[in-house]
């Protein structure tokens with residue numbers, strides 16, 4: 113399955129979806145990236161995928 117990943121610069125908080133304006137936070141997803149695991153976020157409303165640069 114392919115999907116677009118939107119890179120976001122984290123500011124004070126990341127709670128509102130910059131694509132659709134949904135304001136109640138995000139679902140989490142994890143994706144292997146070589147030896148690292150990326151922690152990304154999915155908007156529950158428009159299903160956009162966001163990468164804040166976080167890793168677990």
Ligand SMILES: [Zn+2]
Nearest residue numbers: 129132155158
């Ligand atoms: Zn959204």
